[in-house]
Amino acid sequence: xxxxxSILEVRNLYVERGGVAVLDIPxxxxxxxxxxxxxxxxxxxKSTLLLILSRLxxxxxxxLIFRGRKVDSxxxxxxYRRKIAMVFQEPLLFDATVFDNVASGLRxxxxxxxxxxxxxxxxxxRFGISHLDRRSARKLSxxxxxxxxxxxxxxxxxxxxxxxxxxxxxDPPTRESLMGDxxxxxxxxxxxxxxxxxxxxxxxxxxDLIAVMNKGKIIQIGSPGEVMNHPVDEFAASFVxxxxxxxxxxxxxxxxxxxxxxSDQDVEVTGEMHVGEKLTCFVRPENVTLSLEPPGGKTxxxxxxxxxVLKIIPMGFFNRVCIDCGFYLVAYVTNQSLEDLSLSVGKSxxxxxxxxxxxxxxxxx
Amino acid sequence: xxxxxxGIRQAFYLLFTLDPEVLGITLLSLEVSGTAxxxxxxxxxxxxxxxxxxxxPGRQLVVSxxxxxxxxxxxxxxxxxxxxxxxxxxxGDLEILYTPTxxxxxxxxxxxxxxxxxxxxAMQHLPKNLRLQILALGATRLxxxxxxxxxxxxxxxxxxxxxxxxxxxxxxxxIMVGGNIKGYTRVLTTATVMxxxxxxxxxxxxxxxxxxxxxFMINAVLTQIQQKERPR
Numbered sequence: 001x002x003x004x005x006s007i008l009e010v011r012n013l014y015v016e017r018g019g020v021a022v023l024d025i026p027x028x029x030x031x032x033x034x035x036x037x038x039x040x041x042x043x044x045x046k047s048t049l050l051l052i053l054s055r056l057x058x059x060x061x062x063x064l065i066f067r068g069r070k071v072d073s074x075x076x077x078x079x080y081r082r083k084i085a086m087v088f089q090e091p092l093l094f095d096a097t098v099f100d101n102v103a104s105g106l107r108x109x110x111x112x113x114x115x116x117x118x119x120x121x122x123x124x125x126r127f128g129i130s131h132l133d134r135r136s137a138r139k140l141s142x143x144x145x146x147x148x149x150x151x152x153x154x155x156x157x158x159x160x161x162x163x164x165x166x167x168x169x170x171d172p173p174t175r176e177s178l179m180g181d182x183x184x185x186x187x188x189x190x191x192x193x194x195x196x197x198x199x200x201x202x203x204x205x206x207x208d209l210i211a212v213m214n215k216g217k218i219i220q221i222g223s224p225g226e227v228m229n230h231p232v233d234e235f236a237a238s239f240v241x242x243x244x245x246x247x248x249x250x251x252x253x254x255x256x257x258x259x260x261x262x263s264d265q266d267v268e269v270t271g272e273m274h275v276g277e278k279l280t281c282f283v284r285p286e287n288v289t290l291s292l293e294p295p296g297g298k299t300x301x302x303x304x305x306x307x308x309v310l311k312i313i314p315m316g317f318f319n320r321v322c323i324d325c326g327f328y329l330v331a332y333v334t335n336q337s338l339e340d341l342s343l344s345v346g347k348s349x350x351x352x353x354x355x356x357x358x359x360x361x362x363x364x365x
Numbered sequence: 366x367x368x369x370x371x372g373i374r375q376a377f378y379l380l381f382t383l384d385p386e387v388l389g390i391t392l393l394s395l396e397v398s399g400t401a402x403x404x405x406x407x408x409x410x411x412x413x414x415x416x417x418x419x420x421x422p423g424r425q426l427v428v429s430x431x432x433x434x435x436x437x438x439x440x441x442x443x444x445x446x447x448x449x450x451x452x453x454x455x456x457g458d459l460e461i462l463y464t465p466t467x468x469x470x471x472x473x474x475x476x477x478x479x480x481x482x483x484x485x486x487a488m489q490h491l492p493k494n495l496r497l498q499i500l501a502l503g504a505t506r507l508x509x510x511x512x513x514x515x516x517x518x519x520x521x522x523x524x525x526x527x528x529x530x531x532x533x534x535x536x537x538x539x540i541m542v543g544g545n546i547k548g549y550t551r552v553l554t555t556a557t558v559m560x561x562x563x564x565x566x567x568x569x570x571x572x573x574x575x576x577x578x579x580x581f582m583i584n585a586v587l588t589q590i591q592q593k594e595r596p597r
Contacts, residue, residue, distance in 0.1 A: 026415045069513055076507065086501035088494050104512075105502040154502065 005032040006068075007192050008053065008160060013062030015048060015216075023048055023216045025062075030160070030194060035186055037203040038196045040213035046163050049213070053194060054086050054162045061346065082109065089165040093137035093147035098129060098148050101137050109131035123155040126185055126328035143174035147181070154185060163188075163195040167202065179205065200241050204228065212236045217261040230359055234280060242282035242359065243320075243330035251279045257302075263326040268355045270303040279360045287357035288331035290321065290349050292341055301352035305329070309347045312338070323351055354358055372570025378572050386548075391575055395550040397465050398533040401472030407526050408473075410521065413484025414510060418496070431485060436477025439471075443538030446471045450542065463544040470551070471538035476528040481525060487520030488506045488513060522591045525585055533580060553579075 009028040014025040030036050030053075034303040043175045049059040055064060055077045064071045064080075071080045085105070093101050102120045111119075118198045124130045127147040137148065146166060153161055166182070167175040170187055183206055184192055197203055203210050203222050209222040212231075220232045220305065231237035234245060248262035250273045258273045259266045262279060267281065307325025319338050329351055333343065343349065379387045416427060449455050450462035450470075461467050491513060499509045516523070535553035543550035545559055551578045560569040 051497070054501060056500055081500060082503040084501065086498065088498060090492060090494065092492060092495050092498040108502055108504045108508055152502070162501075281434075292476070 004210065006030070006324075007032045007066070008064040008194075008352075010053065011063050013049075013052065013061055015052070015061070021216050021283050023052070023059075023305060025049070025216075025218055027046055027222075028211070029280040030192060033190050033192055033212070034208045035193045035195065035206055036209045036211060037207040038211050038213055039198065039200065039203045041239070043215075044213040045216040046198075048214055050086075050162050050164050050196050053083055054160075055080050056086065083159045084162065085158035085160075086162045087146075087149050087153045087164065087166045087253065089168050091137075091140075091149040091362060093140075093148055093152075096137060096188070097126070097133065098135050098140070098144075101148050102151045102155050105152060109156075119155055120156075126154065127151040127181055129188055133360065138338055142170055143178060146170060146178060149189070150178075150182060150185075154189065154191070157189070158191065160194065162190045163193060165198070167199075168197075169213060174193040182206070200228075200239070212239060214239075231282065231361075233361065237280075237282045237359070241284060242286070242288065243285045244328065245361055246283075246327045246329075247278070247280050250275050252305075260360070265305065269358045269360055270355045271360065273360070277362060279362060281352055282359040282361075283357060285320065285330040285332040288329060288351055288353045290331050290333055290341060290343070290351055291322075292349060294350050302355040303358075304346065304350060304352040306350050309343055309345050309349060312343060312345060321349045324347065325351055336339040368566045369570060372567045373574060375410045375567040376571030376574040377420045379568075380575065387572070387575065389548060390551055390553055390556050390572070391406075391579070393465065393550075393578075394533060394554075395579070397468050397539075397552060398529060401532050402471045402476055402525065403530040404469070404473040405476035405532075406525065409477050409480025409524065409528070410484050410514065413481040414488055414514060416481075417485050417488030418510070418513075428485065431478055431482050437475055437478060439475055439535045439539075440537035440541070442471050442474050442517060443541030446474065446538065462542060463546060465543070465550055467542040468539050468550060471542045472532035472535060475535060475538065476532050479531055480524045480528045483524035484517070484521060487517040487524070489561060490520070491516055519591055519592070523588055526587050529583060530580060536578065 001301055006029045009027060010028050012027070013023055013025040014021065023024070038049060040046055048057070051062070052059045054060075055071055058077070066080050066083070068075070071077055081126070094104060099120055103116050106116045106119060116254055121130070127150055129144060129147050129151060132144060132148075137145065140148065148290055152186060179202065185191075186206070195202065195206065208225055209221065210227045211218045212227060213219065214235050220227055220236050222230075226238050227236070231240055231242060237245060244264050248260040248267065248269075250258050250260045251266070252259040252271060254276060256272070257268055257270050259268055260279055262281070267347060269281065273279065289301065305325035307323040307329065309321060310324050311322040313320040313322075318332045318334050321333050321338075321343060323331065323332045333341070341349070376589050408453075411440070413431075416424065416431070445460065446467065450459065450467055451457055459475040495516065496509060496513065499512050504512060534554065536558055539552055540555045540558065543555065545555040553572055557569050557576070560566075560572065
C-alpha cells in the first residue's frame, strides 16, 4: 500500500511558545497512499503538527511542500486546503441535518445539486449512516456524530486526510466498529492519511508508518514492526507497550548470543555485544509465558525465572500480571490461563521468555 | 381601579374600531423601530463578528465599550443626536431634526451596541475548533464567516428581540429628536407620555396596552422560532 511518491513534506519546522520549543522537526515526508500515525503522550506536539501540516495554522519557521510545490502564500494555502480534509476529536457538526453536514464541503466548493446528492449518498452508505440522513445533527449519539464527521471529510474526496485523535472520546465498542470503517475506507479510497493518537493499538492497526513523538520531536519513525519491536530509547519503549524495562551489564558473549547480568541473574539475549557494555533490555508483556512449574526441556525459552506475583490488573480480555523475579517483569495472561493457573497475589510462578524476545539498546549516558 | 378598567375597555374599543389616529401612531412606531432594529442588526452583527474573530491591540477596551454601550441611557443618546442635528450643529444642514428619520437614527444608536454585544458573546461561545473545521472544509474567509453566523442563529434571534424590545419601548430619545408631532413623529411611547401628562388616563392606558400587546406578539413569534430550533 505504501507508495514511493512523496505527497507532503515539512522541512526545518520549528515552533516555540513562550520561549519553549513545542515542535522541532528537521524533516518529515508523507508518501502517497500511506497512513502515517503520530503517536505520543498529550503535549508531545501531535495536534500542533497536524494543524501545521493541514495549513490551518501557519508556522513562522519551516516550509510545507505539497506535491513538490511550496505552500507559502495565503492563496496557495487556500488552494491546498481544498485538497485536504480534517477530522477533529470533537465531531464539530453544523446545526443542520446529517445530509447537509456531509454535503457542506461540496457546497463550499460549489458542486451542483445532482452530484452532491449522489456523492453524499455514497459516503453516508460507506459510514453506515444512510438511515440518519434527515436526522438533526444535534440528536446524534457520539458514535453517529463522529461517523458523520468522517463522512463529511471523505465526501470531499481529499488527497490527504488529517485525523486528530478521532476516536478518543468514544466508548470501546463504538471505537472498534468506527475504526474498522475508517480502515476499510482508507484502503478502498487509497487516501493518504496522517493521524494523531495516543493509543498504540490504534496506531498498530491503521498505520503503514508510525512516528513516535515526545516533547515536540519525532524520536523514531518506522514501520509498526520496527517501532514496536525495536524502540530507540526508553521513552519510545514505554510508549509502545514494552512494559518490562530492565538494565544490566554484558558479562559473557557466545557466538550470536550474549548474557546480561540483571540483579545477579543471567538473561540470555540474541545479538552481538561486547563484554562490559551497559544495556537497557525491553520485554513485551505478551512475550512472557507463566507456568507453575519450571518448564524443563519442553520449552525453547532460554530465560526462565522463578518469581512471586505482586499484582494482577484485569484489562478486559486479558490481565496484566506483575512479577518480582529479582527484577520487575510484566506478563499478559488471558482470563482462561489466569483461571487454569489459579494465579493470585503472593503465589510463586515461573516466568519464561525467549532470547529473541528481548530488545536491547545501549544505555543512554 | 375604575380608571384602569375603563382604560382597558377604551384600548380594545380603539383597537377594534381601528381608530385612524391610534392606527397611524402604531404603524409609525413599528416602522421606525423596525427600521432602527434592521440597521442595528446590519452594523451589530458585522462588528460583533469582526471583534469576535480577530485579535488586535486594544481589543479588550473595545469589548468593554460595547458592553457599556448595551446600557446606553436613551436620554443621553437623544441629547447628542439633538445637538448633532440642531440647526447650526455639525449635521444641521440635513434638516432632519424632528422627523421620523431622526428617531430612527437615535434608536439605531441605542440598539446597535445591544446587538453587537449579544453577537460577540454568541460568536465566542461557538466551539474553538469550529473555525478551523470550516477552513479545513475548504471555505474562504467570507464563507467561513457566513457559516459561523448561521451556526449562531439562535442566540442572534435573542439579539433581534433585545434590540427591538429596547427601541420600541424607548421614550426619552424619541421625544427629544422627534418632538412628538401629531401625525408625523408621534409614536406609542411619546403619545402615552403626553396623554398621561394631560390626565387622559384612559387613552394613555389604551396606548400602553397596545404597546404591550405589540411587544408580546413580536417576541412570541421570535421565541416560537427560537424554541422550535432549540437543541434537545
